[in-house]
Amino acid sequence: MLHIVNKSPYERNALESCLRLAQPGSALLLIEDGVYAATRGNAAEARLKDAMARLKVYALKADLEARGVAGRVMDGIELVDYGGFVDLACGQPNCQSWL
């Protein structure tokens, strides 16, 4: 399963719900305002770090750059471009958007 989160962790509980319900071995892609969760020192940092032991976490580079946070990404998160987004979607049996 590819889990896609596009909401700020401060504004909605989408990431929280996703992390609670994502099974080990799944992939998580942070896009749009969801990328703020990938930055060092954010409120969800500890929870995301815990989750990275069981999930592979990605963030969309263009969305990080747009928001001025491309230089603040936590270690262990892989950055992808739009092509990488497609590869992730195709590489998983299914995907879920946590709107």
Add this chain to the structure above:
Amino acid sequence: MSDAEQQGEEGAGIIKKFMFVNRKAPYGTIYALEGLEVVLISAAFDQDVSLAFVDDGVYQLLKGQQTKGIESKNFSPAYRALEGYDIEKLYVEREALEARGLAEEDLLVDVQVMSSAELAELMAAQDVVIGF
């Protein structure tokens, strides 16, 4: 009679204290950009305008925004242009910055960083508060 009322009689119009409270991150929703448009419009009416940035609104002011990859307009330089419209009162909530791992030097424009309590007092002193 207050100063504002006297000015009104002279035809210069009543000056009210307007505060725009920005609470949303840029790009993910249209709020930040629309809020900025309204602020610029308000400048045309010679009002006492201030901007507050709280919650995810502080992300609007982050340095280094590069929006080419998402094909959206990068409107962050406009915050630096506010000074030219005599909008110089920009307040940022310290708690909001800290919760996001950010500091004043990460922001692209001069602001006054203040505590929630200080900001609350400023809000209470406004005639009109408009949130985005």
